[in-house]
Amino acid sequence: MRTRSETGRTHVVIIGAGFGGLHAARRLKKADVEVTVVDRGTSHLFQPLLYQCATGLLSQGAISSPIRHLLRRQRNAKVVLGEAKNVDVAARTVAVERPDGSTMTIPYDHLVVAAGMRTAYHGCDDFAEFAPGMKTLDDALAIRRKIIGAFELAESLPDATQRRPWLTFAVAGGGPTGVELAGQIRELATLALENEFRSIDPGEARVLLLHGGDRVLPSFSPALSRRAQKTLDDLGVETHLGVHVTGVTADQVETTTKSEPHEITHYEAKTALWTTGVEAVPFAAALARALGVEQDHGGRVPVEADLSVRGHPEVWVVGDMSSRDELPGVAEVAMQGGRHVGAVIAHLAGGGTDRAAFRYHDLGSAAYIARRHAVVQAGKLQLSGYLGWLAWGVIHIAFLAGMRNRMGTVMNWSATLLTDSRRERAITYGDPETARQPYR
Template identity: 55%
Template sequence: MQDHVTPRRVVILGGGFAGLFAARALRHSPVAVTVVDRRAHHLFQPLLYQCASGILSEGQIAQPLRAVLRRHHNVSCVLAEATDVDVKARMVHAQGPEGGVLRLPYDDLIVAVGLRQSYFGHDDFAAHAPGMKTLDDALGIRRRIYRAFEMAETAADDRERQQWLTFALVGGGPTGVELAGQIREIAGHTLDREFQKIDPARARVLLFEGSDAVLGAFGPRLARRAARTLQSLGVELHLGTLVTDIDAHGLTVQDHDGTTTRFEARTVLWTAGVDAPPIAAALARATGATQDRAGRIAVEPDLTIPGHPEIHVTGDVMSLNRLPGLAEVAMQSGAYAGRVVRHAVEGRAKKPNPFKYWDLGSAAYISRGRAVVKVGPLHLSGTIGWLAWLFVHLAFLTGFRSRLGAVLSWSVAFATSSRRERAFTMSDVDAPAGPGFGQKTPPPPP
């Protein structure tokens, strides 16, 4: 099976948790691994909201893929976005940042491209309500949060001031809940005594969620606890509401019985939906694979596409047994796919055991000293939950230096409420979080 001149070529699309764990599983195999990502860094996405809120810097949650994989001598990294897969020729087509076209031949393909923010068909919402999936998004949200208080301070009238002091979050999953908690903490503690005309502590944070619970995936008990904690922080919960319109000055929501209400808010952040990037549809077309409503690709129990044992789909973009889009699922499925390839290279005849997800639990941070954590039958909240959260995140942060840095930043943030990474740049405030390589701004007027 293995050609002794050219090693077996494994192309991994995506350098997130799934892609990274696949590459690691292949570390000692005689294969040539190529990791293709349209960003040069591996992002520790579970802490992205802390970059947005000014606790952590970009470098604390994003390491260059090349640096992470430096000691993996059989891995090379390519900064490019996969655009299509020629399954007959076993060739990935990709595009570099400046439009250069790349052709990457593979013997095994591991797809780990993740999901991106989706607006359920309302793409016009994106300009007013950025999502939070990338480092760009986090820096944009940081800018919007801190700038809003500045704008409120110099607002022309009370109405405008109140609009700037109102933050609306759409989506009651972990990211929405975490951001809501962060904004209330910034308003109530971080900005204490910094303003003259406004009282930042009076900033309103509205959280809109379509279902009847925040953190529904954590089960009813923790969901209720989370809701109580949020309310005690001053977050206004609007459950069972659908957002029907968003503009620069606010949003309109509809509740269960069809009543629509308008809320004025100059900062609207969107964490409500995800869908698959275009390469997933291209792959489905090329292989005949089916996609679910969000574009996830349905896989066999061994994570391959039916009829294509050489194509493995892992992480968020994989659809299997309704597994949730968690970092843990991505890590385990990526590692599994890597092992399957390794075993094939080693010539093991035995069919791999089906992929089995070990639920190590899930965690969501709400505010200083409070988190909810679900580990099997164990439901933790409050301070115990927070300690569990701390342990889990330190265990999974890539690299010792990141851990040390995060512990230092957290210690200061928790002890003093101050946040080191509050600096924001003014350019590009309304740049939407595009799905592809960043749009270029026009050249300056002559």
């Protein structure tokens, strides 16, 4: 067989070192192949804890691990820093833009695409400047700058009327990310910042959770949604259901009631955060064009039962970017999909011909609401409150990449529980009114 690596072994190029890409690469460790992992960043990011980085609980190092370090013992794998831009399916090459602007053309025998999603503004792209989403480390750090900066600016203002917009935080979206973020801002304000300011009372921070549905956490059972709502209420989060965010500026958020479109409300809020949706990263469009397939409504690329693309058995799409059977966009789908594709490629490279279908084993989902309160749903098992919180902690530590990050996170959580403090509050210089993100 003709191969595209210098050694004559099958060359597998993996785009993206998130959950899907990393697990595909690891599954190929013992296979007779060469692996090249391409990512636009240098780290594998644990997105489920981004909100803890954004609210000063964990450092960016605690929720990310260098890709090179994670693959250091895998002799058949190398790492390339760059953003995949295009694919030539006839030549079997992928064009990668390097940080210096140059383009690298990488030949492949198998191409595994696991490039994930980005924040979607549903046609309201002008909101992005003032309401960052939460998908990348840059997003988490921009959000941290906005939140911490808002308390600092409020402290320096002479009267309550001027301070109020700085102490009002509007979170759009009542899914897990919005709920976690809203809860954490209240906990930051009422516990960690409690005695640190002289003019303001951080506990007066108003946190608005603005959600289009009729209950928060719609992907969980109604009973768990109710329990989550009760915890949010007890924390002091102000939830507004059945509303769309229809306007965001530097100092105002506008909502429209879904059932009464003429009912428009304006909130004076200097901080708006956006968690209402995702769409495939731009590379998905280039890939779909090159492969001659149509993206779904979220920009995902359709795949066959084995996760390869119809008519292109050497191109595979896994994780959030692949569109198949309405599988949820969660880490476990990406990890299992990555491992599945790695196994099939290893089998083919070893001379096999079978291409097994991908079967997802649902291990459940979890969302953190507040300290000692989380919800966990796995089949018939439903946990909330303290038990849910313990289970949530164990699950997240188990999936965090790297022993050092696991140990550091456990120590950090313990210290925060014992002292109520949050030490990861460093912000870079910048304008807290805007959030500029390099990857949109």
